[in-house]
Amino acid sequence: MNALANFTRRLPSSLTLIAGVACTGAAAAQPSVQTLGEVSVTANDEAAERQHRRTAVTSDSTGLPSGLSVITAEEIGTLNVGRDISNVFRRVPGVVANNIDQGDTGNGFRMRGFATQGTHGADTAVYVDGVPQNMPSSQAGAGHGPAYLEWITPDMIGRIDVIKGPISALYGDQNRAGAVNLATQSGPIPSSVGLSLESHGGRRASLVLSNSFNEVQSLLIADSYRTDSYRRDGKTARDNLFWKLSTRVGDGLYSLRINHYKSDAVAAGYLLLPDLQRGAVDPRSTQFNLPGFGSGERTALVFNRSPAVGEEGWSATAYAERFERVRGTASSSVQHTVGSDDRHFYGGRLAHNLVFGDKASLIFGGELRRDAGDASRRIWRSWLPTANYVNNQQLDLLTYGLFAQGQYRLASNFKLLGGVRRDWFDYDIQNRKLPGASTVYKDAVTTPKIGAVWGITPALEVFANVAEGFRSPAAEQISSSGATGPLGAAGGTVYGVAPSKVKSRDIGFAFTAAPGWTASGVAYHTLNQDEIVAQPDGSYKSVGDTTRKGYELETRLRLGSRWSVYGSYGRIVEARVNNPLPNTGARLSVPEHQFKLGAEYRQRLGAGRLTLNVDAYLTANNPYYVGTPQTQLHMMPTYTRYDLKATYDRENLQFSVFAIFQPHRFASDIAYGSSAGLLISPQPRTQVGASVRYFF
Template sequence: MTDGVRMPRSYAFRTTTFDREYLSLELLKRIEVVRGPASALYGSDGMAGLVNFITHEPADFLVSKEGDAPKTLGGRIAAGWSGDDNGHTLAGTVAGKASDSLQWMLTATTRGAHAVDNMGTNDEPNLNRTRPNPQDDRDNAVLGKIVLRPHAAQRHVFTLEHVQKKSDVDLLSSRNSLPLRGTPAQIAGAIVDEYSSRSMERNRLTWDARFGLGVDWADHVRTVIAVQQAQSRQVGTSVRNTLPLRVRDNSYAERTWQAGLQADKILRSGGWSHKITYGLDHVRSDITNLYTGLAPLPPEVFPLKRFPDTRETTSALYVQDESVHGDWSLTPGLRYDHFALDVTSQAGFYPPAKQPGQSLSGSALSPKIGVLYRATPQWSVFGQYSAGFRAPDAGQVNGYYENMAEQVIIIPNPALKPEKSRGFEVGVRGRLDRLSLDVAAFTSNYSNLIMDTVLIRGTGTAADPRIFQTINTERARIHGFEVKGQYDWGRVAGGRLATPFSYGKARGVNRATGMPINSVDPAQLALGLKYDTAAWGLRLDMRHHAAKTAKDIDSASSVKLPNTQFTIPSATTLDISAQWRLRKDLRLNFAVHNLTNRKYWLWPDVYGLAASSATNDAYTQPGRSVHVSLVMDF
């Protein structure tokens, strides 16, 4: 989410992916992460959790420095360079206070970059290439806010956000090696040049209002109304040896209305204090896609749609009670969700799809309860039970793809069921003079887990093509633990020294087959050392990525037999960063990432790569890189 407004969905069809990169990091103030299905207040479909990106407000730039008069005009200018992609960033913000009841802010950012570097060494302009392809990226964003306070009991925030991104890539790694070899048909269709472009745009308008009522049924009420338009386009052009030019022009658009009403009330009875929060949410998204171009693969004929035009709506009612009695806190909650996936038009989809798109709807109750016991002023114990509920999307229910050149067909699944989860978490939290410590263990059990594009039958011949379908697996379980905290060493040589640390590990198993769940990352350990003085700060961070071994991988579900999934070794990297506060309004940041120039992979980047591939180095992380930024407040 961004400021509580849901980001656009993500869809993938074969080599076409419409993702959620509709963000500009320069607009963000902080990032909030809630682990697990926080079903009561935020939505039951965040099965693993939620991430909320919080943007800046005018007050962030109008706070007066110590001893200075309050500001009526302020802002920030920032410039940066990143060595891993040769990226140049420039961002500027100006904020003002027009009166005691009105503040405003305008932020504009621009960024240009090239492909993210890696540790590949093969620079050939063909299929053997492991170095990044030539790439040019351009990101632009604007954020405007008006904060209106008619009186002390009301606050209205009007937000306009515009994010635009464009990327052009020369796909040298797609070219066939010279001299061309193979059958006459293979030589005729050999790729001699290929390039692609991608553009993304998101526009959001939000009204976020808070009212202090102080009546019997509510102390405060918050209303959020947002409209968001997102669109993405990908154009790929393939120049073939003697066959006609092939062009893929794929687009996706999503228009969303979101409305929320939330109230809270504090009640006291005997030794109990209650903060009751209740409300309703409604989200409606109109989604469309279009595939066109030149020279489609038989039997497809352009233009067409991978799934029909669809309206997705979700409505929810929820209530939560934060109760405190002595050293105990009890937080029960309940959320009712109803979803509807309605096909609004079959045009462009059926035909050529073999069957028309189907609508789907359903509902669920998702309970949650959290318990906290403050055993001593320093130590507390907590536990939580929460339920999750996630409906399938339009592409999973109705997505259709047919390519007889590769003997591949993806069929829809109108019988797909929503997936559900039941999660438990227990832990201990310590806040001592020097040590801050959190330890938690969790387990989540899933039913009807949605598995995308699973091979259900077929050998890959013209008479028996491979058939893929998104299906429900019966049962799955993910469990793990996390340790995090910080130790404060106190004053050392005029500065303050501290050691932050964290370690997390999780395992997943498909309980229907007994095989591992591939999407679970291997364990990670982070250990830091930071030293701060009034004029400067220095930080060293070590991160260890555990190996992803064959026993933790269901190879048959990730790559085609007889291949096996590429595994990754463990790796330890070091980062060093420093900040020099030249003046109270000017600071210089400097960092070196991967200080030892370690070659390593991250598991999500290589999932689906065969171990026998000669180009897996193309998916390595960047080597040693320098990052610099200069920030000035005014």
């Protein structure tokens, strides 16, 4: 369904004031996706057509000269999302999607050899409705730049664009491996109520209410999820609420949404693989016999404006968000390290898109984000806080930037694209642990992009790009907190670190072999300048430049009206530190091989329709180091996962059953190398579930 149909109502006069505030403040355009219909990442004719229209002049992500995957709401309905929203990325070529299984600790996804050791989407710029999701200098267990997406439920998602590489100038901080642009639903969609049950105490209740009030479209989504872990000391309680009002006024589409998320969790931690293999520990036991814990709460208000017809015109986003998060991880049988973030975010984007027929376009604008609040990591003993901190900082982080991106068709089958960003950082860091390290930091970074698409034949397109991306400096890089200790200690060091940049080169193709059959591929070479890695003591250190080389191949095939299949292979040829520190390994902990295969079958059955999905997922040759020093190279066990799902739709009812098989007993899709060996989170070999949904 074309998303333009979601906006057919007129805004009440009260929203005019909100629009005025957004325009006079720091607002800018979310990358437009409203002009395109849905496509599915699984093989279908519409996906095939969209895969091969990069030569078109469009500011939509499908016009970029890069690897791209589009995930639609329809496809998400065929996936086993379960407790972890990162499962929506499981079919995307080259993307490693992790089930952390440590309470509500954060979804895990990574691509192109970045974000080693499952750092929750860092090094990928993630935007939702034009709002950046990456968290600078997070202390609640995930380092610098994670994207916490637990506040999103499957019902909220309208479309996701996964852009490989930093080619788009519309995305800023963390755009090194690429970018993810998620657009939420706007309605009208069917109202529904759903219930589901899963293995290990999983249960979910969801409600979707889609209504029209005069000329305003209202979409309310509520979701309540509870689950126990396969591990004995693991459980999660999560509640999500989403309300979005949408309408059309003149030549603009307007929306206003509020969302609220709250969770509490207990986590069983990680166990040593050597202990598991020799039977010394129970796979369902808890690390140090001391469970971790966590909680989260966030509330956001977001306003959006985009052109009502076509892509030409101005777009705006303005937002405010309160973010609170706590995570305690056990470091011994009596001790936790407890990270805490208490932050407020304010900001926006404003942009204007000029379209010159089908020959050229230029989009330009700016964005601003202010992050103010506290970030700390504290030592607890016997469930009580001590006076010792890893770090404790009061942050006021202001980031703002300008961007421009243009494209020009030299011929009907050849297009050039170029873009540039200039981003500034204005930080005020108050270091409570080492006041002598408190500082004001100012710096800037420029990242150019250029690319081309050539339609050699109607069936074959080739593309190439050279682009730079960046990551903001972490507060801990700038203002050192030193060794664990009390607040107000003497000393402290301020470092004048520069923003970390990457330079990426891509070359790829998209080919329509026959109606309903497509193939695509991309090869990339990324040089990361100044790789900053989190250390066990909570500090950050540079390990020098790193290089990543690899390629991804994908094919999709539709067989008649019933069958569709897909397959992809991702290979990381090289991922290493060019000049490793003494007594450290050179190889980065990312899987060398990744296979994804799947099929879908649809058939009328009686008075309804049956949909069957099967997916297979494999990662192999993931290196890690052990020993003191950590220089002994090993490979993580090969990880495989099989997903099966059957859905039957009849009139107003939808029934689904699913199963997940992870046959390798001690393989895990998230693991950490340590001096003593590989730490993993054991997973059950089999999980099952069922759901029912009533539409009204």
